[in-house]
Amino acid sequence: MKTWSKFYISTLRDSPADAEIASHKLLMRAGLVRKLGGGLYTYMPLGLRVMQKISKICREELEVSDAIELWMPHLHPVDNWEQGPRWAAAREIMFRADNAGANKGRSREPEFVLGPTHEEIITPLVKNEITSYRDLPKNFYQIATKFRNEIRPRFGLMRAREFVMMDAYSFDANDEGATKSYFAMKDAYKRFFKRIGVTAIAVEADTGVMGGSFSHEFMVPAEIGDDDVIYNEASGYAANREKATSALVPADLADAAPIGAIxxxxxxxxxxxxxxxxxxxxxxxxxxxxxxxxxxxxxxxxxxxxxxxxxxxxxxxxxxxxxxxxxxxxxxxxxxxxxxxxxxxxxxxxxxxxxxxxxxxxxxxxxxxxxxxxxxxxxxxxxxxxxxxxxxxxxxxDFRRVRPGEPDPKNGQPLSVKRGIEVGHIFKLGTKYSEKFGAVYTDDAKQNHPMVMGCYGIGISRTLQAVIEQSHDNDGIIWPWAVAPFQIIVTLLDPSVAEPAALAKQLAEVAEKAGADVIIDDREERPGVKFKDADLIGIPLRITIGGKGLAAGIIELKWRSKKDVIKVPVAEAAEQIAAIVREMQSA
Amino acid sequence: MKTWSKFYISTLRDSPADAEIASHKLLMRAGLVRKLGGGLYTYMPLGLRVMQKISKICREELEVSDAIELWMPHLHPVDNWEQGPRWAAAREIMFRADNAGANKGRSREPEFVLGPTHEEIITPLVKNEITSYRDLPKNFYQIATKFRNEIRPRFGLMRAREFVMMDAYSFDANDEGATKSYFAMKDAYKRFFKRIGVTAIAVEADTGVMGGSFSHEFMVPAEIGDDDVIYNEASGYAANREKATSALVPADLADAAPIGAIxxxxxxxxxxxxxxxxxxxxxxxxxxxxxxxxxxxxxxxxxxxxxxxxxxxxxxxxxxxxxxxxxxxxxxxxxxxxxxxxxxxxxxxxxxxxxxxxxxxxxxxxxxxxxxxxxxxxxxxxxxxxxxxxxxxxxxxDFRRVRPGEPDPKNGQPLSVKRGIEVGHIFKLGTKYSEKFGAVYTDDAKQNHPMVMGCYGIGISRTLQAVIEQSHDNDGIIWPWAVAPFQIIVTLLDPSVAEPAALAKQLAEVAEKAGADVIIDDREERPGVKFKDADLIGIPLRITIGGKGLAAGIIELKWRSKKDVIKVPVAEAAEQIAAIVREMQSA
Missing domain, CATH: 3.90.960.10 (YbaK/aminoacyl-tRNA synthetase-associated domain)
Structure with missing residues (x-):
């Protein structure tokens, strides 16, 4: 367990001028991040805890789908990129890195770029590692910092120069296998977003520059989102703006007969x-x-x-x-x-x-x-x-932009449109990279074939902010239980009095034993300040100990997401808290 | 639990030509890392697991000493460094980063450097965050990638361009507090190295360019080390070559009387x-x-x-x-x-x-x-x-280099010398950075004072390799229990036979429940190949299931570090394995 005085949380009354959207404002006000420069943020202790929890759940769900974690360098030899298929376009949003020394001749130094994704690294790696069909399929992932030379970074972690991404790369012997790997990842994504408490819709997406054969985006519905989702919930149809189509033209439409001469x-x-x-x-x-x-x-x-x-x-x-x-x-x-x-x-x-x-x-x-x-x-x-x-x-x-109200292509139900934040993407990539880098395997008849690849991404730091965008009110963040930096805050009204302090510690221990992370607010501050801070940083459950309540043998439980206060006799507190935590942990 | 077939381990018979030292050879042969370029390594699944375990233990021990984790950007605005005290010297070993685009004018782009350590980032951050003596002391740490533009990267992870480091920065109100923070970190380091199973000696060190008032290095004794440690074990004296002194000149030595005219x-x-x-x-x-x-x-x-x-x-x-x-x-x-x-x-x-x-x-x-x-x-x-x-x-x-055999300055016992690998460093830094960046606090009399800083580093990736250098034999690595990628390997001699496979799974589950990480070697390979691989990758305990032994109702346990094989009746296996794991976990 942590105490506020020995941990470090700094809340702000006002958000900085460059914070335009609610989640960016709350990131700053709740002290989750601090800005170092344009698109560069330090994760403060509270923010880092959330990111670590999101990352841990991501790892767990990917490993259920047999993905294997590794970790590739941030610096990439520029040669790898020059050999790959997208250098000309990608370099415009990439950083190069070379010697910072004052007097060294730049041209004689090796030159590197900072990776925005890692197809150009993993494909030659796998080419050297895997040669036989016996070792396929494999799906390698990492959770790592990516770099993008954004001209106009904005919206906090949404469009940053450094960001944390899960990127995965599947290698299969054939197209059927690659499709299986693709849908195994789609399932892993669904489980991941569900567990972290985020509504993310899988929408059909254009394969665009990655040039794969099919693709889904995972979108968190949010008014401030950059992207449009076209969907009908009952039909289960959803696609992004670029990909969306409709059944406007009946399949059995007969050609119109001419009316007269032109x-x-x-x-x-x-x-x-x-x-x-x-x-x-x-x-x-x-x-x-x-x-x-x-x-x-x-x-x-x-x-x-x-x-x-x-x-x-x-x-x-x-x-x-x-x-x-x-x-x-x-x-x-x-x-x-x-x-x-x-x-x-x-x-x-x-x-x-x-x-x-x-x-x-x-x-x-x-x-x-x-x-x-x-x-x-x-x-x-x-x-x-x-x-x-x-x-x-x-x-x-199909070249036209679909309009709300048109019949969806699945069941002919009217399409709706909403804004979304893209938090994940999956591509069935095919053999574009494996052919370019010579990543072939030998089948059981000693024939060589290019491996069939998929590539997958989840914006971990972006997801962190999307959670806030989706789950907040006027008082601050409302963290879902699974990713809250602390699940419980014990607000001690009289921190210098021994008896309530001992009770706080005891209840915190009970809650931690049941699986929650707990922080005790032991500051010498007015109750109002403490309640406001607890609401702002969004801790799901507050336990208040002290004052008149305690004098009457009562402690108070309050859910961040609810209005009412639950009064619990001190004698029953440990048992009730343990039961609540056990229930939340198994949810 | 993992199985070899669904996990990814690739061992090599031979090590690459550029691997000069035992630990570098074993890193490659056991498939812990793969080289991307000079001083750039991908952590393969097995290697990453070790790094994550070392990092976790590091976090736990630092938090016992009240250090608080955060995470700073890799890209630093060059301004921060220009404002700091060591830019002129440090830039020679740093990378700069700017736009990789083909047609963009370089001079109009913002310029960044890649951080080798973070004094220039954390000091201005803390200046903005902490203003009152009430919020001191604080000690912030991170475990993150650092970049160093090594001209001649060598020895694998020992001298790399990218490496993982724990770096911590303590901020105190006065010198006495800073000394306390310093020694709290020294204790945390000792606990950390002990827990990961590494002998690391704290030696007095020169403060050098950091310009602090005192400093210790943590050295892992190893013949291939870059540094000399001068020590007497009984006295408890140890210092690095640059700092070591001796009691060669008696404190009470009288000035010699002149013998004759010059x-x-x-x-x-x-x-x-x-x-x-x-x-x-x-x-x-x-x-x-x-x-x-x-x-x-x-x-x-x-x-x-x-x-x-x-x-x-x-x-x-x-x-x-x-x-x-x-x-x-x-x-x-x-x-x-x-x-x-x-x-x-x-x-x-x-x-x-x-x-x-x-x-x-x-x-x-x-x-x-x-x-x-x-x-x-x-x-x-x-x-x-x-x-x-x-x-x-x-x-x-004191200007002379100490020689072995001279009396140590503590108890006058003869000094010895051995080679060591520097894996950690602690500095009492004073006010050099806080004065430069204006990181001051206000005391209870409303007076401003610069904060008194300490800075601390542990080479996490270097420590990983130092463990191997310290703990291997001709057959491969011998991982200490706490940092082994898997603590137990269950070697299944007949993976396609249902009964032994079920027993393997059952025993693996028992071991995991008791706290061990287990991998089942389910490959269709000869036993000799499996035993050799298990020895090479250094798994502490091997459980062999199958063959004549199993037919006679026996499974075999073998410690990687010992010669003898322990035969255990199948009926007692679960209980014995659980007991072993519990004992190792609590060690």
Whole structure:
């Protein structure tokens, strides 16, 4: 057990000006961390205890899923990264490290980078270690500091330059095994978040730059979150904004029959969807084709969506280009023959169709029976456009941003949207890294194959803050029992009086024996100060000893999450406290 | 409990060429670490378990001494270091970190260094946190990765670029408190090393660049050690080479009476102690004065020791110069009037005595009644020299290197010398850092005072290797019970047979319940391979189940540190194993 006077807790009345969100403010006010520099925080004794508890639970649940802990260096030889597949992009958010000496020639020194994740380290390690199918599968993890050269660190531990992450890497002999490893980790994540008392939703995610075959994010719902989750709780569907899709277009939708021949009409100055919606044109957005021009690895391509839809740029990733960006007006005109505002994909209307890498259309345009699009002639549009008859489409796909209320793709229930904080991520990675680093194994017929990998991350320090964001009130933090820095605070009203002090110690010992961590607030302070501090630092259960209550043979129990005070006769206190702790510990 | 097949252990028959010492070879062969780059090691699952156990015991013992754990960033703003007292020297062994991006201007980015220790971080932190004497003393520690830009990393974890260190910093209101904190930590260190099963001797050490008032090193005796320990076990005296002193000169030694007038004599070409010892001069080294010239902060000074003694340069630190180095011949001649080989300190013989910062003499020259020294005239010496009468000495001090066999300063017992590995260090630091960073507190009379600091380090990863260096044989490591990655290995001779496998599991559970960590070797391998691996990775107790023994109702216990095998009837196995574990756990 600890005592407040010999431990170190420093609470603040006010939070610093740079703390914008509740959890960041409470991190500071409750003295969990102190800022050293932008995105750099010292974990104070109270904050470190929470992080250690979260880490311990994480280890336990990963090991249930047969993950094996190791610990890799923070400094990585730059060679490893140059050999890997993502150096060009990743280095922009990485730190390099070399000699700090005043007079040493920099070029002759070995050069290192500080690891943001460890694919480039573990893959060559496993290549050297594991050669036979007999040693597969293996799943290695570590809980370690990662470094990210954030230009604008903010929100405390949410976006920091140093942060603690669990990162795991699974190696399997084949795709089936890798899928099994993936879902074993998904289960471990679920158990982990449940045990630490956090609601985290597994949502389908885009594989993005990691280039794997599938992926889930774990999101803690929170208004201040950076990400949107699209979901229907009853259906069990959840995906992030970049990945979310809907059943807006019925699978059995028949192609619309043409109404009449296409007809060009003048639309001087009307270069937006809104302008065509207005008089004198009065074309609904949902009946317009919006033609967007992008560059894919240097070549222009078209994306056609409905006028009332928005493009979800991340979905262009499915087209297979390495680098995608919006085209400039200068790049558009020579190919389409018109400026943005009058673009379209009517067969034969494109000036230099051979220059295009493709014309990709969102499924939802099939809902348009009789639409309007640009004529590829400045100041002109075309009406009576039929998708099948008139548009030169290379391929249909899912490119639009889903909207709340649309039917979910699982059961057709209406989708909702909420904000979330990403606290974990799992990727089925495939052979991208194992092929690059030559991590192959020999099967029982002496044939070599690249190992099939998965990679997994949990933001441990970010999760710590997400717990606070999800569990606080106006008075401070409300720690879930499992991760509280102390589960019980014994508030001693008269610390200098021997008898209550002895009782406090005795009850603290009882609680610790039953499995709780206890701190005795033995400061010479007014009760109000002590109660306020206990609430601010969020200790789940407060035991108050002293004053009139004690004189009447009573101690008080109060849960941080509840209003009422439970009065317990001194004679029954030990037994009741032990029972409470045992119950909470087994919950 | 773990099984070998689901855990990951990879042993090697041979150690890599760069492993020069036994412990480094065994680190690699037993698969405790794998090298990523020079001085950078991945802790493999087995090695990490040992490090976590050492860290846990360290935490427990520090907390007994009221040290409080926190965790500071690895990246330090360079400003903190520039403001501190040792940047100029320390930066030469430090890493700097900045943007790794290809196109970003380096000068506009914030610059960081990677911390080798954290005085420059904790002192400003405590300055902001603690303002009143009521909050003192406090002692904060962390167990964290440190970075050192070693030019020549070697000996595995002994001299690495990344290493794990416990570093602690105590803050007291006054000198008396700081001394108390110092000795509380010294006691914690002793308990720690005892618990992990390592012999570590606390030796008096020089305060060196840290500039504190006193200091101890903790040394693990080992032939491959970098440092000399001078000691007498019975007396309890021990000091490192730089600090060691002896009672060679009796405290009550009377000044020798002069024998005759000084007498100059020609010594053409005789410019060394050895040359004067030879014919025709025949002056014993112990009767010669050796006059050495050093520069202290740019000004020359003399050090006089006996001809048969060696100067211990570190002891010049007591003279209070910031920077000390040997003078060049060019710097010597204008001041003394002669070249090295004929130098001396006879009164009146020094050409420019005013140029000297002092003439410092080692106590041992007082043993010379009638000596010989240089005449400050090339090719001439002087005999019949009496220390008191003839030499112009500013101050006596301890400057010579102690030799084995000399009487120890405590009880006059003969000193011995042995090699050691430094695994810990404690400094009473004083107010050097608190004054520099303004870490002051207000006393009960509203007066401000700088806090009095101590700083403390234990090389956790180095200790791990020192354990191996101290505890191994030709077959492998012999882990002390407390830090063994597993305390027990259950070697299953027929892993595919159900009955012995069930017995193995049952006995492993019994042992774990009693407090041991157990691994079952369930590999399909020959018994010889399994026994060899178990010996190599050093598991303290092996339980062998199977084969003829089991058929006869017997299992075998074998201690790694002993030769004999203990045969135990299956029926008694659980009880005996539980008893052994309980006894070891309470040892």
């Amino acid at each position: 007809e060009e009409f003048a639309t001087p100055g009307a270069t937006t969807i809104a302008a065509l919606e207005a008089a004198p044109y009065n074309v609904k957005g949902s009946e317009q084709f919006k033609t967007l021009v992008y560059m894919g690895d240097g070549k222009p391509f078209l994306v056609i969506i409905r006028g009332n839809d928005e493009l979800e740029e991340a979905k262009l990733g499915s087209l297979g280009f390495t680098l995608t960006r919006a085209a400039t007006a200068e790049e558009i005109e020579p190919v389409l023959g018109a400026k943005p505002g009058s673009l379209g994909a009517i067969k034969g209307s494109i000036k230099d169709q051979a220059a295009l890498a493709g014309i990709f259309a969102d499924h939802a345009i099939r809902l348009i029976g009789n639409g309007t699009t640009g004529a590829n002639k400045d100041g002109f549009h075309v009406r009576n456009v039929n998708v099948t008859r008139d548009l030169a489409i290379t391929k249909f796909g | 007498e100059e004599f020609a010594t053409p070409g005789a410019t060394t102690i050895a040359a004067l010892e030879a014919a025709p001069y025949n002056v014993k080294g112990s009767e010669q004065f050796k006059t050495l010239v050093y520069m202290g902060d740019g000004k020359p000074f003399l050090v006089i020791i006996r001809g048969n003694d060696e100067l211990e340069e570190a002891k010049l630190g007591s003279l209070g110069f910031t920077l000390t180095r040997a003078a060049t011949a060019e710097e010597i001649e204008p001041v003394l009037g002669a070249k090295p080989g004929s130098l001396g300190a006879i009164k009146g013989s020094i050409k420019d005595q005013a140029a000297l910062a002092g003439i410092f003499a080692d106590h041992a020259i007082r043993l010379i009644g009638n000596g010989t020294t240089g005449a400050n005239k090339d090719g001439f010496h002087v005999r019949n020299v009496n220390v008191t009468r003839d030499l112009a000495i500013t101050k006596f001090g």
